[in-house]
Each structure stands twice: as structure tokens, then as C-alpha cells.
Amino acid sequence: MPTQTALYATLDLDLSWSERDLPERERTKHVHRLHPYLGKFIPQLVEILLGRYVAPGGRVLDPFAGSGTTLVQSLESGYDAVGGDLAAFNCLLTRVKTARYNEFVLEKELRDMSSRDLSEGQSLGHGYVGQWFAPQAAAELLAWRERIHEYEHADVLRVVLARAARSARLTTHFDLDFPKQPQREPYWCYKHRRECRPVERAEHFLRRYALDTLARIKQFARVRSRTREATVLHGDSRELAWPPRFDAVITSPPYPGLIDYHEQHRYAYELLGLDDIRELEVGAAAAGTSKAALAAYSDGIVDVLRNAASALRPGAPMLIVVNDRRDLYPEILERAGLRLEERLRRHVNRRTGRRAGEFFEDVLVARA
Numbered sequence: 001m002p003t004q005t006a007l008y009a010t011l012d013l014d015l016s017w018s019e020r021d022l023p024e025r026e027r028t029k030h031v032h033r034l035h036p037y038l039g040k041f042i043p044q045l046v047e048i049l050l051g052r053y054v055a056p057g058g059r060v061l062d063p064f065a066g067s068g069t070t071l072v073q074s075l076e077s078g079y080d081a082v083g084g085d086l087a088a089f090n091c092l093l094t095r096v097k098t099a100r101y102n103e104f105v106l107e108k109e110l111r112d113m114s115s116r117d118l119s120e121g122q123s124l125g126h127g128y129v130g131q132w133f134a135p136q137a138a139a140e141l142l143a144w145r146e147r148i149h150e151y152e153h154a155d156v157l158r159v160v161l162a163r164a165a166r167s168a169r170l171t172t173h174f175d176l177d178f179p180k181q182p183q184r185e186p187y188w189c190y191k192h193r194r195e196c197r198p199v200e201r202a203e204h205f206l207r208r209y210a211l212d213t214l215a216r217i218k219q220f221a222r223v224r225s226r227t228r229e230a231t232v233l234h235g236d237s238r239e240l241a242w243p244p245r246f247d248a249v250i251t252s253p254p255y256p257g258l259i260d261y262h263e264q265h266r267y268a269y270e271l272l273g274l275d276d277i278r279e280l281e282v283g284a285a286a287a288g289t290s291k292a293a294l295a296a297y298s299d300g301i302v303d304v305l306r307n308a309a310s311a312l313r314p315g316a317p318m319l320i321v322v323n324d325r326r327d328l329y330p331e332i333l334e335r336a337g338l339r340l341e342e343r344l345r346r347h348v349n350r351r352t353g354r355r356a357g358e359f360f361e362d363v364l365v366a367r368a
Contacts, residue, residue, distance in 0.1 A: 015048060015346040015363065030219040031097040033212075035163045037067035037090075038177060039259050041252045041321050045346075046073040049250055049363065053317045054079065058247030063237035063308045066261075068094030070250045071230040078225045084233040084240045086281060088274040089162070089265040091234040096159045098230035103218060109151045110160075110214045114207045118143040128270045132182055137168045137202040144206055145271055160213055162268035164205035169267065170198045236280055238303040242311035249308050252321040253282070256297040256328075260285035298332050305336040309368050316367070317341075323361040338366040 065083025
């Protein structure tokens with residue numbers, strides 16, 4: 001094992017930040033905080049990579065768009081961007097983050113919806129909503145959902161609903177990421193260091209997040225390029241027909257067998273009636289990390305990268321952010337017809353709490 005000094009000597013310090021240098025509020029600036037999302041990389045990393053590898057005003061592709069970090073930062077840095085994702089909720093969230101708005105109309109609608117009485121919604125006694133929400137919380141979430149169609153900015157209201165539903169679930173405050181079963185009784189809270197009660201209402205979350213969403217969209221409108229646009233495609237990036245031509249790919253593929261990106265937002269899929277096609281996920285969590293699962297993961301990544309490379313300009317870089325602890329990517333890149341030019345090591349700025357700890361990843365710089 002290398003010593004810590006030797007390990008840190010291999011790092012690209014321009015791509016590594018401490019908590020003091022890059023606090024959480026900066027990593028989740030403006031629309032990056034519209035909805036929690038596990039597994040996303042930080043916009044500051046994308047900003048550095050754009051400056052290093054992509055000429056000003058170029059076009060960027062992200063075939064694993066996730067919550068839209070690459071697309072949002074591209075707009076802020078003055079680039080056009082296209083992203084694709086298999087998960088319908090990811091596409092909804094990214095479209096809301098990158099859309100342009102009439103701020104006067106958006107504010108009017110969000111404030112109007114927030115002022116409406118949500119006490120007359122009908123509770124749902126079955127399915128995920130019936131299991132994971134107290135009756136009053138379920139009723140308020142459903143009342144909000146039933147009125148969304150009355151507004152021009154319905155997708156923004158859908159994201160507010162999903163964010164509120166995540167917070168209003170019957171789970172402990174310290175386990176919002178991976179709740180395993182509903183919490184219906186008072187419990188000792190490790191986050192607040194006192195006895196807490198499960199959430200019984202959703203109304204206060206809906207109103208708070210509606211105003212927070214409005215503020216964040218306005219913040220992003222002040223810093224995004226006035227001339228650059230982003231396009232989001234919903235589908236399997238192994239097969240999506242990308243519009244030509246791009247000056248770079250900047251992406252962070254999923255890890256094999258780690259996160260189910262549909263289950264992570266299951267409340268949103270049920271409340272919003274989104275298309276759930278998790279069986280097509282590359283590296284699906286349900287598949288695990290057996291030898292066969294890793295082989296299927298590698299096949300999927302190869303197909304995605306090969307398809308993305310076909311839409312790149314000759315010699316354009318493909319920048320892939322990974323933690324390749326199983327050393328899968330040298331073979332993946334070779335099979336995809338890509339040559340590894342650089343491997344940049346970075347220290348990941350981990351959050352505190354259960355996900356704290358030392359963590360490193362690589363930025364693979366490859367070209368066809």
C-alpha cells in the first residue's frame with residue numbers, strides 16, 4: 001500500500017478540493033440543488049475540464065446525463081450541450097434545470113400553487129404512497145399533483161412535488177438516501193441527537209421547496225450564457241441518435257451494481273407516472289457484481305462510448321470520470337476504439353456523515 005504522502009503526490013491538485021476550499025453550498029450552487037441526487041459529480045470539476053480540453057463556444061455531449069451536471073455547467077461556461085439518460089426522472093430534472101423561463105410567469109404560478117389549500121386531497125391506501133407516507137402527507141402530495149396540469153410550468157411543479165415527497169416519507173432523518181422500511185414510531189435520531197417523530201405532513205415541504213426552486217432558477221438565469229442551449233434526450237445511450245458533431249464528451253458512467261437510479265426516485269415514478277425501464281440500466285444494482293454482471297456492465301459501457309465517439313469531431317477528447325477499482329476501463333476503452341491519453345487522479349470532496357471518508361477517482365482522457 002502506498003503511503004499517504006506518495007498517494008497525494010499522484011493527485012491533480014487542480015481537480016481536488018478540500019471541504020474548506022469547496023463547501024457544500026458551492027458544490028450545490030443554484031439549480032444543482034433543485035433535487036437531491038446520489039452519484040453526481042460536482043460542477044467545479046466539469047468547469048475545469050471544459051477550460052482545459054474544449055475550445056470556447058464548443059458543443060459537449062454527456063451520454064450518462066444523470067441530474068444534468070455537465071449540461072448545466074456547460075451553459076454557465078458558454079457551451080452548447082446535449083445529454084441522454086435512460087431514467088425518465090433524470091431527464092425531467094435536467095430539462096427543468098436547463099430550460100429558459102419567463103420569470104414573471106414562473107413566479108406567479110409557483111406562488112399561486114403555494115397559496116392553495118391542500119387539505120382536501122384524497123389519501124392513497126395502497127402502493128408506494130400508501131406505504132411510505134402518513135395519510136395527511138399523502139393527501140397533500142396528491143392534492144398538489146392533481147393541480148399541476150393547470151399551470152404552464154407543470155414540469156417545475158413536478159420537480160417540487162418529487163423533492164417534497166422525498167423529504168415527507170416515513171423514514172428517519174438520518175437515512176433519506178436508502179430507507180429500507182417505513183418508520184412509524186418515534187425514534188432516536190442520530191442526526192439531531194434527540195428523539196424525533198416521523199413526518200406526518202408534506203405541505204410545508206411543498207411550499208418551502210417551491211420558493212427555493214424559484215430562487216435557484218433565478219440565480220442560474222443570471223449566470224448562464226444567453227446564447228447557449230441544452231438538449232435532453234430520454235432513451236438508451238447505446239442506441240440514441242446523437243446530433244453531430246461534438247467537441248468533447250464529459251461524462252460520469254454509473255458504477256456496476258451500486259445505485260438503482262429508478263429505485264432512488266421511486267416516489268417520483270409513482271407520483272408522476274413516469275416510464276420505469278430499469279431493466280435496461282447499464283450496471284443495474286439488481287444485477288450485482290458477479291463476473292457475469294461485470295461482463296454485461298463492460299459490454300454496455302463499450303456500446304455507449306462507441307456510440308458517443310461516432311458523434312465526436314476527429315481528435316476530440318472523451319473525458320470519463322470513474323472510480324475504476326476493478327480496472328475495467330483499459331479494456332473497455334480499447335474495445336470502444338479509444339486510446340487512453342491521460343489518467344488524472346483526484347481526491348473526491350466527500351460529504352460528512354455516513355458517506356464521509358477517503359475516496360479517490362480518475363478522469364480518463366481518451367481519444368479515438
